[in-house]
Amino acid sequence: MKQLLIIGIGAGDPEYLTVQAINAMNRADVFFLLDKGASKQPLLQLRRDILQRYVTHDRYRLVEADSPERVREGDYAGQVHDLNRAKQQVFERLIDRELQDGQCGAFLVWGDPSLYDSTLRILDAIQSAGRLDFDYQVIPGITSVQALAARHKVPLNAIGQSVQITTGRRLAEGFPANADSVVVMLDAQDTYRQLDDPELEIYWGAYVGTENEILRSGRLVEVGEDIQRTRREARQTHGWIMDTYLLRRTPKDS
């Protein structure tokens, strides 16, 4: 039987790797490296650096593959569905052709596989299709949300309250009703600029945990413009950006 390890590698700093992740990496014979777009080279390099740093033998193979990109036509849910079908084909090919029976293969997933990542859904679909025989284990990693909260030294939730994690696309529909704290990911459109609630504070971070990390925080109405400018400039400088922010309601006099 083929074995697969889905390893969360944390969201930037090689020291975010857990002991469990390091031990899992040392069991793998083959590493599948997939990335896409402008962020491809730096993120692939970070994975290579992680392997060099933590894997104590050189008996492993690296297999790189292009991750399909979303075709921006039609409705968003349909685009994501088609994208995941295309990714499924890539994964199936890798597992089928690049891994021998009895070997262990590993996918290194940015952050944690449970958060805005399709790897687990794809593996589930492959197993359900029944064409390939394999077992897999999931090793959790530190998400960009945890990294952001740690770097800003803030809790995500107010005492006894909930926190909602959402996307820029969803936030564009309005600040979630009844939410005090909202974490926004995958926002390419500076959606926070659409909000003018004076009670909102923002804790923003780009490339968190990496050498290019940028952090900003304050009342949204006061720092929003600076974040937008900083974000635009950073994106120009590096050619890509990954940023996340926490919005939370705090009455003005608190």
Ligand SMILES: C[S@@+](CC[C@H](N)C(=O)[O-])C[C@H]1O[C@@H](n2cnc3c(N)ncnc32)[C@H](O)[C@@H]1O
């Ligand atoms: C496809 S999701 C993957 C999330 C990942 N699985 C995790 O656990 O954080 C990509 C989004 O995660 C966020 N992100 C990932 N790494 C980040 C980092 N180092 N700094 C800031 N945001 C990051 C950004 O919002 C980005 O658009």
